[in-house]
Amino acid sequence: xxxxxxSAGLIAAFLVIFLPxxxxxxxxxxxxxxAEVHIDNLPPGEATQFxxxxxxxxxxxxxxxxxxxxxxxxxxxxGRTELPDGSWISLSFPRIEIGPSSQANLxxxxxxxxxxxxxxxxxxxxxxxTAESGDVLxxxxxxxxxxxxxxxxxxxxxxxxxxxxxxxxxxxxxxYSRHRNKPY
Amino acid sequence: MRAAIVSTIVAVxxxxxxxxxxxxxxxxxxxxxxxxxxxxxxxxxxxxxxxxTVASNTEYExxxxxxxxxxxxxxxxxxxxxxxxxxxxxxSDPGAYKWTLSNDGTNGEHIYGLWFRMSGDTARxxxxxxxxxxxxxxxxxxxxxxxxxxxxxxxxxxLLTPTYFFSGRQMQTQIIISAVVx
Numbered sequence: 001x002x003x004x005x006x007s008a009g010l011i012a013a014f015l016v017i018f019l020p021x022x023x024x025x026x027x028x029x030x031x032x033x034x035a036e037v038h039i040d041n042l043p044p045g046e047a048t049q050f051x052x053x054x055x056x057x058x059x060x061x062x063x064x065x066x067x068x069x070x071x072x073x074x075x076x077x078x079g080r081t082e083l084p085d086g087s088w089i090s091l092s093f094p095r096i097e098i099g100p101s102s103q104a105n106l107x108x109x110x111x112x113x114x115x116x117x118x119x120x121x122x123x124x125x126x127x128x129x130t131a132e133s134g135d136v137l138x139x140x141x142x143x144x145x146x147x148x149x150x151x152x153x154x155x156x157x158x159x160x161x162x163x164x165x166x167x168x169x170x171x172x173x174x175x176y177s178r179h180r181n182k183p184y
Numbered sequence: 185m186r187a188a189i190v191s192t193i194v195a196v197x198x199x200x201x202x203x204x205x206x207x208x209x210x211x212x213x214x215x216x217x218x219x220x221x222x223x224x225x226x227x228x229x230x231x232x233x234x235x236x237t238v239a240s241n242t243e244y245e246x247x248x249x250x251x252x253x254x255x256x257x258x259x260x261x262x263x264x265x266x267x268x269x270x271x272x273x274x275x276s277d278p279g280a281y282k283w284t285l286s287n288d289g290t291n292g293e294h295i296y297g298l299w300f301r302m303s304g305d306t307a308r309x310x311x312x313x314x315x316x317x318x319x320x321x322x323x324x325x326x327x328x329x330x331x332x333x334x335x336x337x338x339x340x341x342x343l344l345t346p347t348y349f350f351s352g353r354q355m356q357t358q359i360i361i362s363a364v365v366x
Contacts, residue, residue: 031225
C-alpha cells in the first residue's frame with residue numbers, strides 16, 4: 001500500500017499515465033461483407049454455411065477476432081427474437097491475422113438442433129469482428145444474421161391430413177360394412 | 185360398392201390436398217441471401233489519447249472537447265453505431281490492479297468515469313460510457329437518423345479519475361465504437 005494515494009493536493013505523487021502502449025498503437029481500417037445475411041427455411045436438425053469476408057485495408061498486418069453477440073432488444077428487426085443459443089453458430093476461426101491490403105474469408109456454419117420446438121421461428125444474432133489494437137479507441141463491425149427455421153406448419157398440416165384420411169376411411173368402411181350386412 | 189370406392193378416393197384426395205403443401209414445404213430449399221454486395225465499414229481519424237500524468241478526482245477532456253475525433257461511415261450501407269468502455273488495467277500486470285469503470289460516469293476509490301459528447305448533440309450533452317454497450321448515434325428519443333456512407337460525426341471524451349488510486353502505475357483502457365447495418 002506504499003503507493004496508495006489520497007486525493008488531497010500531492011501533485012507529485014499522481015504518477016499515473018493513461019495512454020496506449022506505443023508499440024501497439026495503430027489505427028485500423030477494415031471492412032466486413034456482407035453486412036447482413038438472411039437464412040430462410042432451415043429445418044431443425046440441419047445445417048448450412050456461408051462466407052464472410054474481412055478486408056484489412058491498412059498497410060500493416062492486423063489481428064481480427066470474431067465472436068457471436070446478442071443484439072440489443074431495441075435493435076432486433078421486427079418480428080424476430082434473439083437467437084436462443086449462440087452455440088448454434090460455429091466459425092472456421094475465432095481469430096486471424098490478415099496481411100496488409102489483404103482479405104480473408106470466414107466460413108460460418110449455422111445448425112439448429114433437431115427439436116420440434118425450434119421449428120417455424122425467426123431469430124436474429126450478430127457476428128462481431130473486432131480489430132485488435134492497443135489504442136484507446138477501437139473498432140468493431142457487426143454482421144446481422146437473420147435466421148428462419150422451417151417446419152411447424154408443415155408437420156401440423158401433414159398430421160391433420162392423415163387424421164382426416166383415417167376418419168373418412170373409417171366412416172366409409174363403417175357404412176360399407178353396414179350396407180353389406182343389411183338383410184334383403 | 186361404387187359409393188364406397190368413390191368415398192375412398194375422395195378421402196385420399198382430401199388427405200393429399202391437406203398434406204401435400206405441407207410435404208412440399210418440408211422439402212423446401214434452404215435459402216441464404218447476402219443482401220446485395222453490401223460492405224460495412226467505419227473509421228476514426230484519432231484513436232490515441234495520451235494523457236500523461238493525471239491527478240486523482242480530476243476531469244480531463246480531449247482537445248478540442250467535442251470535435252476531437254471524427255467518425256466516418258465508409259462501406260456501402262447505412263449504419264447504427266454504439267460505444268462501450270472497459271476497466272483500465274495496469275499495463276505492467278493487468279491482472280493485479282485496475283480502475284473499475286463506473287456505470288454512471290461517477291468516480292470512487294479505484295473507480296473512474298468516462299464520458300463522450302457528440303458535436304451538435306445539445307440534447308444529451310456528455311453521456312457516460314459504461315461496460316454495457318450503449319447507443320452512440322443515432323440514439324433512442326433523438327431526432328437523428330442512421331448514418332449513411334460518407335456521413336461524419338465528431339465527438340470528444342472526458343475522463344474522471346478515481347478519488348484515489350495507486351500511484352506510479354501506467355494504466356490503459358479501450359473504448360470500442362461499433363456499427364451494424366441499420
